[in-house]
Amino acid sequence: MNAIPKETVKEVLGALDVREVLDYLDYRTETIQESGKVVRCFCPIHKEQVFRTLSVDVATRKGKCSYNPCPGHKSFDLIQLVALSKNLEYDEATVELAQHFQLRVKIPGAEKMLRQRLDSASSLLAEGSLEEALEKFSRVLAIEPHNIEALEGMAQICELKRLAPQLVGFQKTLIDLHTGRGDHARAALVYEKYVRANPTDVEMRLGYAECLHHLNRKVEMCGELKGIAKVFRDREETDKALEIYRRLRAVDPADAEVPEAIVGILVAEGRADEAIEEMSRQAEEKAAAGDLEGAATRYRQILSLDPRRNDVRAAFIEMVLDSVGGADEVGRADAAARSGAEDEVGGPMRSAGPMRSAGPMRSAGPMRSAGPMAPSSSVSD
């Protein structure tokens, strides 16, 4: 299959460097010996183990192997050296070298050759000849390292052969390529498989979440973020988990699970002040949205965490009183009493002196595991 014109081959040969080509073949390069006119090394064609049987003339770029049975025993040029070493056809080696060394040589028919190689690899893959398909796809990648079709073929083969480490490499390259081209839909397909197999790789999962964001797939994105937050929680990287939950809250303020998770982490970590601040904010939000029952629950939780928070108790009472706005003084007081705002943990004016410092957050005892929904009886004193 010598379809490439002689002049083109000559151009390619003229642009190649002996040492660089040997380095490219990467066979026992530590044995390379340069003595001005001739370069000698272990022969990469028959994979010599003992002597420097290969010699290449620097001026003519022709060489030969002194080992009789070697296919390179007769004289060869640098393209033949590569073709023989890598078991390629001459034209393939020409294209591969021109591509690898980015030679400014236009090779007619190179694209057609690549297409044929891909088609043949795909057929082999379809009929289950994995080894042969793998070799053909590799050859395409040697010429075009970012050929998506070949990378997808390789990924598929690695999946079938259960070659996890190699698969990861191909998947990451494909994701980068698709994302770089703005093809988020195709990137998502690869991400999905990757993330399913590597659920603790949060960096990649964040990439997937971002990809889903680009695709406007909000529900899946939130699910992904929750999964990431869980990984962080499992690793006890709570600040990172909190960061994810806060992002989730910004994305979907209506998701009730997220505020619970934030409070849950803060309480479990014994970060009472932050937990209370968070719950106060949530109570105010709920009250503003008309969810008085929800707000009341939050206020009660705060007061059970820290009964000394008279400011919170006052806000709680205020909310209850506002809700019965028109009633007379007695009616308002009744409402406040019924709400539990006053007698839940003592009246609003009850002293919050140092004697009350033995609250649950001091000992961080039962609350650590009980979470924010712990019954208020656990703090009665």
Ligand SMILES: [Zn+2]
């Ligand atoms: Zn040889």
